[in-house]
Amino acid sequence: MSGPFKAQTIVIVGGGMIGLSAALGLRLQGHRLFVIERSGRPEYSESPELRVSALAHHSRKLLCELGVWQQLPQQRLGPYTGMQVWDHDSFGEIEFKAAEVGADDLGAIVENKVLEQALWDAAIAQGVQIIADDEVVEHQVTESQVTVKLRSQQQLQADYLIAADGNRSPTRERAKLPLSFWDYEQTGIVAVIKTEKLHDGIARQVFLPTGPIAWLPLNDAHLVSLVWSADTEKAQQLLALDEHAFMNQLQAASDQCLGKLELDSVRAGFPLRMQYAQRWLEQRLILIGDAAHSIHPLAGQGANLGFGDVVDLLPVFAANPNHRELRAWERKRKAAAVTMIGAMEAFKRGFGTANPLAKLVRGIGFKAANSIQPLKRQLIKAALGE
Numbered sequence: 001m002s003g004p005f006k007a008q009t010i011v012i013v014g015g016g017m018i019g020l021s022a023a024l025g026l027r028l029q030g031h032r033l034f035v036i037e038r039s040g041r042p043e044y045s046e047s048p049e050l051r052v053s054a055l056a057h058h059s060r061k062l063l064c065e066l067g068v069w070q071q072l073p074q075q076r077l078g079p080y081t082g083m084q085v086w087d088h089d090s091f092g093e094i095e096f097k098a099a100e101v102g103a104d105d106l107g108a109i110v111e112n113k114v115l116e117q118a119l120w121d122a123a124i125a126q127g128v129q130i131i132a133d134d135e136v137v138e139h140q141v142t143e144s145q146v147t148v149k150l151r152s153q154q155q156l157q158a159d160y161l162i163a164a165d166g167n168r169s170p171t172r173e174r175a176k177l178p179l180s181f182w183d184y185e186q187t188g189i190v191a192v193i194k195t196e197k198l199h200d201g202i203a204r205q206v207f208l209p210t211g212p213i214a215w216l217p218l219n220d221a222h223l224v225s226l227v228w229s230a231d232t233e234k235a236q237q238l239l240a241l242d243e244h245a246f247m248n249q250l251q252a253a254s255d256q257c258l259g260k261l262e263l264d265s266v267r268a269g270f271p272l273r274m275q276y277a278q279r280w281l282e283q284r285l286i287l288i289g290d291a292a293h294s295i296h297p298l299a300g301q302g303a304n305l306g307f308g309d310v311v312d313l314l315p316v317f318a319a320n321p322n323h324r325e326l327r328a329w330e331r332k333r334k335a336a337a338v339t340m341i342g343a344m345e346a347f348k349r350g351f352g353t354a355n356p357l358a359k360l361v362r363g364i365g366f367k368a369a370n371s372i373q374p375l376k377r378q379l380i381k382a383a384l385g386e
């Protein structure tokens, strides 16, 4: 029996989109929340930001329930109604349309900073105490409580500590939680690209032997967000090219899917890491989001997995949380992450090869998937994160 509801004091390390959405959800349940963030309030400029996330329906549902989705500026959202995925080196191609599963869209492209700022403001408005420009330098967790010490010398006592401090999670490292880790040795190059043809709300992705390139539709019908994942050596070469040479390579890889392409921002590279912590729960320490798992952006599911962690954690805290329920939460979320990581690895291995037989097989696989309706519907549902 859980007894009458008792408000918990919860410290969350990391005010990214996952830490802030957990803070807001828990605060709305009546708990006392502190978020420690080493940076300040996220700020964004007039032009589209470089980092975006394709958010699936379950993430949007959570953000609606938190009252944040409604606050996002419409002109910074890029709903996408279709996906087109093809293989640069074979005849394989697959196209999904939201209408094929009776949905209005498959999700929406959101600029990370736009979402983070809305979450930050909503959290403060609901009474979450955000301690910005500070970080945890020490923590102790026992079976019954948590103590954290900040760089500013402030000390906090709490019932739970949630680490949402990203894929290099200093909290996870301090707690010495073992990591299953293998680096992708790939880098994701991001930029905003102006397109000659209308993007039509279609998220496009082409697979090259060196890695996938995605063009994600932004609100402006001629702007897409580029995520070019390439082996690190190749990515470094690409980043070192001048704008003209870089765009020539991108144009050649695009199979003219969007007509002539122009660079509309700077370019930046992010190392891609595949990893997950073997334990996400240690006494009263809980890992969520990229602190617990990070995956290849090719399926656009990293943040969606993190929102899934929050969706499943909230019911545990709606009544009085206990260790057994938290363990069940950990098992469920690990299964979701491991399934996704396995699928990403298989995809990457399947496509990251120039072997002619493998190319033929994936070409046939794509064609079959595109023409067999039940299989296609399954794929669309997977893309929707269902």
Ligand SMILES: Cc1cc2nc3c(=O)[nH]c(=O)nc-3n(C[C@H](O)[C@H](O)[C@H](O)COP(=O)(O)OP(=O)(O)OC[C@H]3O[C@@H](n4cnc5c(N)ncnc54)[C@H](O)[C@@H]3O)c2cc1C
Pocket: 013, 014, 015, 016, 017, 018, 019, 036, 037, 038, 039, 052, 053, 054, 055, 134, 135, 136, 164, 165, 166, 167, 169, 170, 171, 188, 189, 190, 227, 270, 271, 272, 288, 289, 290, 291, 297, 299, 300, 301, 302, 303, 304, 305, 306
């Ligand atoms: C190129 C690229 C494209 C992607 N595209 C998609 C996509 O389309 N769809 C999708 O779902 N996912 C995508 N992802 C993944 C997605 O960006 C991440 O899963 C998501 O940002 C994780 O959010 P988070 O809040 O867990 O971590 P983070 O965003 O890393 O936030 C962690 C926060 O913790 C703070 N922090 C760190 N250390 C400390 C400390 N010691 N003390 C205090 N604060 C600290 C940081 O400042 C930061 O604010 C992509 C990733 C990459 C690299």
